[in-house]
Amino acid sequence: MDRFTALATFVRVADTGSISGAAERMDVAKSAVSRRLRDLERHLGVELFHRSTRHLALTSSGEAFYHRARRILADLDEAEEAVTREHGELTGTLRVAAPLSFGLMHLQPAIAAFMNAHPGVEFDLDLDDDEIDLVGKGFDLGIRLASLPDSTLMARRLAPIRNIAVASPDYLARHGTPTHPAQLAEHECLVYSNVPETRVWGFTDERGRWRPVRGRRRLRVNNGDFLREAAIAGAGITIEPTFILHRAIADGRLVPILTNVGWPEIGAYAVYPQTRHLSARVRAFIDFLAERFAGEPYWDSGLPLATAPAGAEAGYQSKLDWE
Secondary structure: HHHHHHHHHHHHHHHOOOHHHHHHHOOOOOHHHHHHHHHHHHHHOOOOEOOOOOOOEEOHHHHHHHHHHHHHHHHHHHHHHHHHHHHHOOOEEEEEEHHHHHHHHHHHHHHHHHHHOOOOOOEEEEEEEOOOHHHHOOOOOOEEOOOOOOOOEEEEEEEEOOOEEEEEEHHHHHHHHOOOOHHHOOOOOEEEEOOOOHHEEEEOOOOOOOEEEEEEEEEEEHHHHHHHHHHHOOOEEEEEHHHHHHHHHHOOEEEEOOOOOOOOEEEEEEEEOOOOOOOOHHHHOOOOOOOOHHOOOOOHHOOOOOOOOHHHHHHOOOOEEEO
C-alpha cells in the first residue's frame, strides 16, 4: 500500500463525502478510491467511515484520523513550498471558483497576468453563479460577490460592487424616463434571479427607511450578460452591477437612469477555507488580486453613481412586490 496516496485519498473522500466525488476530484476510477480506502482501513484495523447508499460519514476514529491526516498533508505542502521559495518560484495548481460574468470580464485578464508572472502555476477554474462548496469540492479559494454572512470561510475584500439602473435609448424614447424609483411600477423590469430580488430592487430613502421597488417583471433570468443584452435590445429597465454594464454605457448602448438613487452595494471577496496553513500560491494570488482591484474599480470610472446610504443592505430581507 502506498501510504501517502492512501492518506490523500482518505482526506479527499472525507472532504467530498463520497467515493464518486473523491474519484472525480482526483481524476481516478471509483474502484481505485474504494480499494485505497479498504487497504487503509485494513492497515489501521479500524473503520474510518459509516457507509450508506448515498453518503459516507466519518466514524469517531475516522474523525480523529482525518484531522491528523490533514495536518500531515499540509506540513508536506509547506515543506515543498519552502524549497521552491528558495528559488523564488511558485508552483502547483490553483483551483478557483468564481461567478461567470465577473470571471469572463475581469478575472480572466487577471489570471492571464498572474500566469505570465508565475509560469509554474496552473489554474483549474470553475465559473458558475451558484455558490460552490469550496471545502467539499476541493477548491483553494473562491471569488464571491456578496454581502457575506457569518461563515466558516475566511474572506478578503477586493473591490466594491455597485449597481446602476439602465435602459436603452430606444426604450426610454418609447416609454419615457423615470425620475423616481416608484415610477418603475409603470415600466418593464428585467430582473436577475440568482440573488434575493430585494438585494437590488430596493433603496433607502431620505429618512433612512428601506423601500422595496414595485415593478412589472417582464423577464427574470440567472445570467447578468443575458439581462444586459435584453436591455440593449429595448426589452426594459434593469439594475445590475456596473462591472457588467460599464462598456455598454460607455458606448451609448445603455443610458444610466435614476442616478440620484443609491442602490445597495455589496463587495467582491476572495474567500478560502480556514486552515492552519495557506499555501504560498494561494496567498500570492489573493495579494495579486487585492492589488489589481485596489482603489476605485476601473469599471466605475466616469459613471454617475450615487452612494448607497450606510446600512442599505439591512433591507435585503424585506419583501419585494411584483405585479
